[in-house]
Amino acid sequence: MLELKNLSFGYEPQHLILKNISLQLGNNHQHVIGLIGPNGSGKSTLFLNLVGVLRPTSGQIIVDGQPVKYHKHNLQALRQKIGIVFQDSDQQLFYSIVQDDVAFALNNLKYDTTEIQRRVQEVLEELDIWPLRKSPIQYLSGGQKKRVAIAGILVLQSEWLLLDEPTAGLDPDGRKRMAQLISHLVARGQKIILSSHDMDFMYDVCDYFYLLNAGQIIAEGTKKTVFTNQQLLENNKLEQPWLVKLHQKLGLPLYNNAQELFDQHDSM
Amino acid sequence: MLELKNLSFGYEPQHLILKNISLQLGNNHQHVIGLIGPNGSGKSTLFLNLVGVLRPTSGQIIVDGQPVKYHKHNLQALRQKIGIVFQDSDQQLFYSIVQDDVAFALNNLKYDTTEIQRRVQEVLEELDIWPLRKSPIQYLSGGQKKRVAIAGILVLQSEWLLLDEPTAGLDPDGRKRMAQLISHLVARGQKIILSSHDMDFMYDVCDYFYLLNAGQIIAEGTKKTVFTNQQLLENNKLEQPWLVKLHQKLGLPLYNNAQELFDQHDSM
Amino acid sequence: MLSIDKYAYSNRWAEWSPLTKAGIWLGLMILAFQPLLWLKFSMLVCVAIITVRITQVSWRQYVKWFYAILPFLFLSILGIVFTVSQQKQDLLIACHLGQTYFGLSKTMLPVGAKIGIQAFSAIIGTYWFALSTPFTQIISLLHRLHLPDNLIEITMLMYRFIFIFIESCEQIYHAQKLRFGYDTIGLTLHSSGILAQMLFQQVIVNYRKMELALAAKLYDGEFRIS
Amino acid sequence: MQFKKILKTLLAITGAMIFFLLAFPTRVQAMHIMEGMLPPSWCINWYVISAPFFIYGLYRLQKIIQSSQKNAKVMLALCGAFVFVLSSLKLPSVTGSCSHPTGVGLGTVMFGPGVMSVIGVIVLLFQALLLAHGGLTTLGANEFSMTIIGPIVGFLVYKLCRRFKVNRSVSIFLCAMLADWSTYITTAFQLAIVFPDPHAGVMAALIKFLGIFAITQIPLAIAEGLLTVIVYNLVISN
Known part of the structure; x- marks a missing residue:
């Protein structure tokens, strides 16, 4: 379980980017947690605080009951517990060959070669990029690079996976495959925290939401609580997913995802 | 009117990226033309051919009845007729202050200062960024940068405006404002060609579509013709916009945009 | 822009051991530098044909890679063969300025031609290496060189x-x-x-x-x- | 304001040079000595001559990596990639065709000549294998002219200019221009030693090669000097 207690952060103390944030992540009913908010609301900064790259100006992060300490050793442990994949794939791939890059983090932890090979193969197969293992990264598509970047973190087998804008730049097919990948990971027990501007995607994929704006948690709750509040979303420059709009404006039932709606209709 | 006649392009002649493309852009009923297709289908390459950065391996581009010639003088004229805004704003903003950057093209063309000032003011006001004219670009949001990039092309008052992924990286509010901006530009006579992975956005904004895949035009037509063909879209790794899905799966009428659907329902 | 790199990964010999390829390259250099002109020349032709076959690059593209360096080769050889002399018989295509003659040196012409062929065969050898060896293999070569x-x-x-x-x-x-x-x-x-x-x-x-x-x-x- | 005047004069000189060059049908390029141009003994000689500088550069590199934080390697590699891309940049129409700045001046200003000798070798390796410029057997010779003589000259010129309180922009201009130019003068030397004139010996050959390389490179050196100043000022102003 991850807990933030009165966390504030600012590069300069008088300009806080995150303001007194308290939240608990990883209660029983939460598997994929969505972080939504307009540009500049502090989502990425919150992520960087969570993985210990940025250090809170005040307040605490508590992981499994233990407050995070900022010594090298503790940080290493933290980052094995919480992995993060950033938005831009190019800036997180350092080797030229897919399998070398995916093995990078394990090499840094000095795992032995057979274990590294085993884990790399496992992850590449899981992400459906095993055939690319020897490909040069510079000739991959955006969606493929994204998968390699995710693989490079998944090999750590961290309990938590933070994904910052995982669908940015992906085409409709890539977006669909990303949604499938996330459900697959969740099904095998991975806990995920997501941030994205794509409300329809977020609505489909996440089961609990935090709405962040101007560095504060404005609202939290299940998809129904957060997204049916049209006024709240508008005030925070967000939009309702179309399933919610249909529910509210056309009086259809509120479905959890598009599949559900169309399945319902097919069976009628 | 823009016309492509049997246009093929490849960096190496044996690997064509665009294959024998023929199309006519700018017939009477077309104001916003949408170019859709999965990643790597050749959309950006087609754009670069249209503005004369890349030279077709075979075939011709015909502008207002005249085949494009690749001499410096002709290219200059072509680029005043067809302006392009690329996806990544950061790679097309050259100065640190907004108004300097917007004036770049006019300065290069040696327009006189009062004319430059007049045009820059006009465009900044039109795009609603006049208050930002003296702001440093590095502190603008993604949506604002996008507007500055568009302003830098609009000052040329070109007949055609090509927009490559105009909503990439924008939050829901930025996306909505981009749609408004496009309708505004169209209303005052600007002809626009758009490419984007956001099918809902494209469906809302464009009135004629070309579907590109593997360098070939697979289909063309109005939004109704192209998007009601589910099989076609699936074969080309695209998705149906949700308005079309509702029409086909739930039997609702096919609305042109979300506004229309909800207005219809409010008035009932 | 870096089209050579693409061919290096996709050519038919990409998987060959980098050590073998480095050895072949060394052999090609020795062939380029040995004195027999006919041997240089036949190596040049063979390697060019092999390169084009294994990479399946078009001849047009292959020749294009030489454009950038040809002027330099030409200028260097001109520098070698161009000379001044008091005696007209030393020179080919001589023109005189006062008592001295300018022109192409008869003794240096064969030297220039030899250098030209030698440079050409060496370049073709190195192009073969560059076009058939992915850069990641070069890295492992550097590693083996300690x-x-x-x-x-x-x-x-x-x-x-x-x-x-x-x-x-x-x-x-x-x-x-x-x-x-x-x-x-x-x-x-x-x-x-x-x-x-x-x-x-x-x-x-x-x-x-x-x-x-x-x-x-x-x-x-x-x-x-x- | 005085600087602007100097800049204008320089632009005028560049213009004149370009006109001069356009009168000759040669394509001017940033030139490395090509594969096969030097006999094996000289290839080895240049490798040996360059080696101490290279080793010193490695030593400096080691120091930087050890003294600063652990991400220094990434920073150095980013800067190296930047220098490579800059050196493969075509500057169309500066000399009527294409030219490539060497990027040496900027690299020298950024890291000093020591580290530049190592980064320069890697850049030369990339140029030989990815761009088909230069060569592997002649890498030692090109290293000597481009990453040893060029940066040292540039560095000394810069220090000297600063000592005599020359305006910073002018110092950088001279540093970049002379770093570039001395590279080609060295190239001329290297060729002259190997290919002496049959009648008048090494000195005459040197004059010939200087005529060919050093003079044709003047406009490119000036262009690179100006470019470096522009970049430097833009970097400073931000």
Whole structure:
């Protein structure tokens, strides 16, 4: 379980980017947690605080009951517990060959070669990029690079996976495959925290939401609580997913995802 | 009117990226033309051919009845007729202050200062960024940068405006404002060609579509013709916009945009 | 832009051991430098044909790679054979200025021709190597030569980063060109300056983002190379 | 303001040079000595001559990596990639065709000549294998001219200019221009030693090669000097 207690952060103390944030992540009913908010609301900064790259100006992060300490050793442990994949794939791939890059983090932890090979193969197969293992990264598509970047973190087998804008730049097919990948990971027990501007995607994929704006948690709750509040979303420059709009404006039932709606209709 | 006649392009002649493309852009009923297709289908390459950065391996581009010639003088004229805004704003903003950057093209063309000032003011006001004219670009949001990039092309008052992924990286509010901006530009006579992975956005904004895949035009037509063909879209790794899905799966009428659907329902 | 790199990964001999290929390259260099002209010449022809066959590059593209260096070769050889002399009979195509003659030296012409053929065969040999050996194999070669780790790690990272920079370089260049930034010599210089400065800014931007990614991947100061 | 005047004069000189060059049908390029141009003994000689500088550069590199934080390698590689891309940049129409700045001046200003000798070798390796410029057997010779003589000259010129309180922009201009130019003068030397004139010996050959390389490179050196100043000022102003 991850807990933030009165966390504030600012590069300069008088300009806080995150303001007194308290939240608990990883209660029983939460598997994929969505972080939504307009540009500049502090989502990425919150992520960087969570993985210990940025250090809170005040307040605490508590992981499994233990407050995070900022010594090298503790940080290493933290980052094995919480992995993060950033938005831009190019800036997180350092080797030229897919399998070398995916093995990078394990090499840094000095795992032995057979274990590294085993884990790399496992992850590449899981992400459906095993055939690319020897490909040069510079000739991959955006969606493929994204998968390699995710693989490079998944090999750590961290309990938590933070994904910052995982669908940015992906085409409709890539977006669909990303949604499938996330459900697959969740099904095998991975806990995920997501941030994205794509409300329809977020609505489909996440089961609990935090709405962040101007560095504060404005609202939290299940998809129904957060997204049916049209006024709240508008005030925070967000939009309702179309399933919610249909529910509210056309009086259809509120479905959890598009599949559900169309399945319902097919069976009628 | 823009016309492509049997246009093929490849960096190496044996690997064509665009294959024998023929199309006519700018017939009477077309104001916003949408170019859709999965990643790597050749959309950006087609754009670069249209503005004369890349030279077709075979075939011709015909502008207002005249085949494009690749001499410096002709290219200059072509680029005043067809302006392009690329996806990544950061790679097309050259100065640190907004108004300097917007004036770049006019300065290069040696327009006189009062004319430059007049045009820059006009465009900044039109795009609603006049208050930002003296702001440093590095502190603008993604949506604002996008507007500055568009302003830098609009000052040329070109007949055609090509927009490559105009909503990439924008939050829901930025996306909505981009749609408004496009309708505004169209209303005052600007002809626009758009490419984007956001099918809902494209469906809302464009009135004629070309579907590109593997360098070939697979289909063309109005939004109704192209998007009601589910099989076609699936074969080309695209998705149906949700308005079309509702029409086909739930039997609702096919609305042109979300506004229309909800207005219809409010008035009932 | 780096089309050679693409062929290096996709050619038919890409999987061959880099040591074998390095050995063949060395052999080709010896053939290029040995004195027999006919041997140089036949090596040149054979290797060119082999290169084109295994990479399936078009002859047109293959010849294009020579365009950039031909002027240099030509100028160098001109420098070798051009001379001044008091005696007209030393020279071919002599013209005189006062009592001295300018022209092509009869003794140096064969030398120039020999150097020309030698350079050509050596270049063709190296092109074969460059076109058939993926850069990752070069890295492993450097590793086997026991060069310092720091050097190899930086080479490896540079290779990866070059592609990031080339992509943004092309994007910036196109955007400038389409806004008439390269229409005159003055503008070209100015725009090139902006281009270089923007690329330099990307050094910083990339570095900041990479720092974060390195932290996430538990980087401990060493990029291991197998 | 005085600087602007100097800049204008320089632009005028560049213009004149370009006109001069356009009168000759040669394509001017940033030139490395090509594969096969030097006999094996000289290839080895240049490798040996360059080696101490290279080793010193490695030593400096080691120091930087050890003294600063652990991400220094990534920074150095980013800068190296930047120099490579800059050196493969075509500057169209500066000399009527294409030219490539060497990027040496900027690199020298950024890191000093020591580290530049290592980064330069990697850049030369990439140029030989990815761009088909230069060569592997001649790498030692090109290293000597481009990454040893060029940066040292540039560095000394810069220090000297600063000592005599020359304006910073002018110092950088001279540093970059002379770094570039001295590279080609060295190239001329290297060729002259190997291919002496049959009648008048090494000195005459040197004059010939200087005529060919050093003079044709003047406008490119000036262009590179100006470019470096523009970049430097833009970087400073931000």
